Amino acid sequence: MDPFVVVGGDAAGLSAASKCRRESDREVIVFEKGQWISYAHCGTPYFVEGSVDRLTDLLSLSPAEAEARGIDLRRGHEVVSVDAEDRTVTVRADGERFEQPYAELLVATGASAAAGPFDRSLDGVFSLHGLDDAAAIDAYLAAPDDYDPARLGDGPVDRDRVDHNAALEPPERAAIVGGGYVGVEMAEALSARGVDVHLYQRSAHLLTPFGAAVGERVESTLRDHGVTVHTDTEVDALVGDERVAALRIDGDERPVDVAILGVGIRPNTALLDGTGVDRGPSGAIKTDDYGRTSLPAVYAAGDVATARHAVTGAETWVPLGLTANRAGRAIGSTVAGDPTPVGDVAGTAVVKAFDLECGRVGLVDESAATDAGFDPVSETITAGSRSGYYPGNEETTVTLVADRTTGRVLGGSIVGRDRAAVRIDTLATAIEADLTVAELERLDLAYAPPFSPVWDPVLVAAKVVN
Ligand code: FAD
Numbered sequence: 122m123d124p125f126v127v128v129g130g131d132a133a134g135l136s137a138a139s140k141c142r143r144e145s146d147r148e149v150i151v152f153e154k155g156q157w158i159s160y161a162h163c164g165t166p167y168f169v170e171g172s173v174d175r176l177t178d179l180l181s182l183s184p185a186e187a188e189a190r191g192i193d194l195r196r197g198h199e200v201v202s203v204d205a206e207d208r209t210v211t212v213r214a215d216g217e218r219f220e221q222p223y224a225e226l227l228v229a230t231g232a233s234a235a236a237g238p239f240d241r242s243l244d245g246v247f248s249l250h251g252l253d254d255a256a257a258i259d260a261y262l263a264a265p266d267d268y269d270p271a272r273l274g275d276g277p278v279d280r281d282r283v284d285h286n287a288a289l290e291p292p293e294r295a296a297i298v299g300g301g302y303v304g305v306e307m308a309e310a311l312s313a314r315g316v317d318v319h320l321y322q323r324s325a326h327l328l329t330p331f332g333a334a335v336g337e338r339v340e341s342t343l344r345d346h347g348v349t350v351h352t353d354t355e356v357d358a359l360v361g362d363e364r365v366a367a368l369r370i371d372g373d374e375r376p377v378d379v380a381i382l383g384v385g386i387r388p389n390t391a392l393l394d395g396t397g398v399d400r401g402p403s404g405a406i407k408t409d410d411y412g413r414t415s416l417p418a419v420y421a422a423g424d425v426a427t428a429r430h431a432v433t434g435a436e437t438w439v440p441l442g443l444t445a446n447r448a449g450r451a452i453g454s455t456v457a458g459d460p461t462p463v464g465d466v467a468g469t470a471v472v473k474a475f476d477l478e479c480g481r482v483g484l485v486d487e488s489a490a491t492d493a494g495f496d497p498v499s500e501t502i503t504a505g506s507r508s509g510y511y512p513g514n515e516e517t518t519v520t521l522v523a524d525r526t527t528g529r530v531l532g533g534s535i536v537g538r539d540r541a542a543v544r545i546d547t548l549a550t551a552i553e554a555d556l557t558v559a560e561l562e563r564l565d566l567a568y569a570p571p572f573s574p575v576w577d578p579v580l581v582a583a584k585v586v587n
Contacts, residue, residue: 124148124193125456126210126223128200128392130158132442133423133449134229135182135192140453142191147457149192150221152212154199156277157252158184163442165255166303168272169262170310176256177274200392203228205416210392225418225456228406229449230389232424232440237384238357239298244289244364245379249303250386253279260287261379262314289364292316292379296368298356299383300327302472305339307381308348309475316379319349321356321368328472332485334501334520335536342477386440388425401427405438412452412463420456422448422463431465431552432483432531433493439466467532469549471542480545483532483552484522490532496525499533500585504578506539508570515539521548521558521582528557533582540572547579558587 125141127134130153138149151158159182167173187194198214209220234248241248247258256273260283263269268287295311297304300322308320320327320343326336327343327350340350358369359380367374388405390398399407399415406414406421408428414421423445430437448463455461469482484490490497499522507514517537523530530551535541551561562583568575576584 122147123208123222123224124150125225125227126221127151127227127229128210129153129229129231129423129425130155130187130194130196131160131229131231131423132445133231134227135159135187136446136449137227137229137422137453137456138187138192139182139190140450141457144454144457144459151187151192151194152198152200152210152221153194153196155251156196158182158187158194158196160252162251165249165252166306166310168255169249169258169307170313172313175272175274176252176278177276179252180276203393203396203416203419205396205398205419208418223418225420227449227452227456228393228414228419228421228425229423229445230392230425231445232386232388234382235385235387236382237298239359239380239382239384241382243359243361244286245292245361246359246365246382247380248382249307252276253282257282257286258381260284261289262291262311262316263287264291265289294377294379295319296321296356296359296375296377296380297383298368298380299385300324300329300350300352301383301385302328302470304381304383305343305472305474307383308343309346309473311379311381312346312348317349318347319351319375319377321351321354323353323355325353327352328479330468330470330485331472331479331481331536332520332534334518335479335481335534338477338518338536339474339479342474346475386424388438388440390425401436402438407436408463410462411455411460412448420452422452428463428466431467435493437466437468439468441466441470467549467552469545471545473542476538477536478538478540478542479534479536480542481532481534482545482549483530485520485532485534486522490522490524495531497522497531498525498586499523500582502578502582502585504576504581505574506537506541506578507572508574511570513539513571515541517541517544517578519544519578519582521579521586523558523586528559528587530556530558530561535578537578544577544579547577558583562587
């Protein structure tokens with residue numbers, strides 16, 4: 122039997138490969154075009170910030186550990202095309218090409234950072250997508266005399282890029298272009314590195330998918346920490362000769378010596394061009410409940426794939442870490458002979474802005490719910506995070522959205538300073554269980570003064586909406 126071939130050696134790909142090997146004696150080949158495998162994108166802002174000591178702390182499984190699981194791991198191997206009729210992939214490695222037959226194929230190629238209209242070839246212009254980007258930004262931020270290459274650890278880092286950036290004068294003024302979660306995390310990271318940070322967001326609020334109530338508190342927290350936040354502001358271009366010197370807005374040039382682009386990501390689907398595979402939102406590969414694409418024996422998972430929305434039932438694209446790991450693991454089981462659904466996604470997400478914690482799940486405001494065909498009702502409440510008399514009590518703002526007709530919980534957001542983010546998991550669970558607001562209100566949530574008031578902020582919101 123031909124092997125199970127996996128393209129992509131990170132969250133979705135290695136979860137699938139590991140699970141399949143654990144549950145069967147199938148031959149599993151993983152092609153990874155880069156040198157890093159099993160790394161945490163999510164930790165890269167914290168490496169740049171300095172709160173993660175070494176780049177290699179962000180690795181989970183080493184190549185040797187993957188091979189010890191019986192995975193045939195081929196780094197430096199890029200899959201350039203798929204012949205779904207012949208069930209072969211074409212692989213490029215060391216300047217050569219070869220064909221690899223497969224019995225089943227998993228496309229777990231992730232996404233790439235979009236550059237928008239910006240010139241990423243200028244020194245000082247970066248996206249953050251992967252460990253080499255994190256290493257390059259870290260090197261650029263450091264003064265040549267202060268740069269500590271020991272922070273890189275002993276991984277397969279792109280040393281030429283690091284050395285080039287480490288030799289340049291450190292920046293004083295940063296522009297973060299894009300106010301999504303990567304932009305917000307990098308605003309905090311660059312502030313910690315002593316840079317004067319300006320954050321530019323095209324729309325009215327930061328963290329648009331979290332809703333306005335969260336965005337407003339994030340903006341004021343960033344300002345309190347010295348970040349200059351420019352909302353409703355579109356950056357037109359980054360200009361400079363070799364090194365970025367300014368950004369252009371409405372014909373004005375504002376000086377800047379480092380720019381971080383957080384202007385979105387695009388699914389890496391090029392290897393399926395010409396196959397006629399069905400696409401979904403944002404061009405991601407359309408998948409069914411088992412992660413199958415429209416091509417026979419071809420699965421897709423993670424940032425490259427669509428998923429079904431837990432609230433609307435519609436096809437959606439939510440490129441997040443658990444989605445990738447979970448879908449990969451399920452497909453690994455399916456290929457091993459135990460058909461396992463990949464699960465729906467509710468878009469549950471959390472992010473930190475300095476000491477402020479934000480969470481969101483499902484449909485976070487009435488307009489999103491109306492667009493999805495519901496008749497929504499929503500309330501935003503503010504309640505304490507602990508008993509009022511107990512030290513550390515913090516204002517927690519909860520927005521809860523429900524369907525007026527059925528009472529079903531549709532989504533919401535939470536923002537505050539004292540474990541606000543983890544409270545979103547209560548709402549995520551309510552959505553998964555299809556609870557109504559009345560059922561949510563009756564949940565027996567834990568109470569003791571150091572952890573919660575008698576009525577947890579989520580229960581307060583449910584009482585008000587009900
Ligand atoms: P990836 O992790 O991108 O892996 C895809 C792999 O495929 C890559 O190694 C790539 O080199 C390889 N590849 C691509 N094309 C080919 C090819 N043709 N041939 C061979 N190999 C190929 N998510 C959260 O849930 N929480 C967070 O806090 C969070 N923070 C993040 C912070 C940052 C800065 C970034 C960039 C992402 C963050 N994410 C977060 C998102 C999360 O990291 C991704 O959803 C997750 O990594 C997706 O896993 P994946 O396996 O689909 O793709």
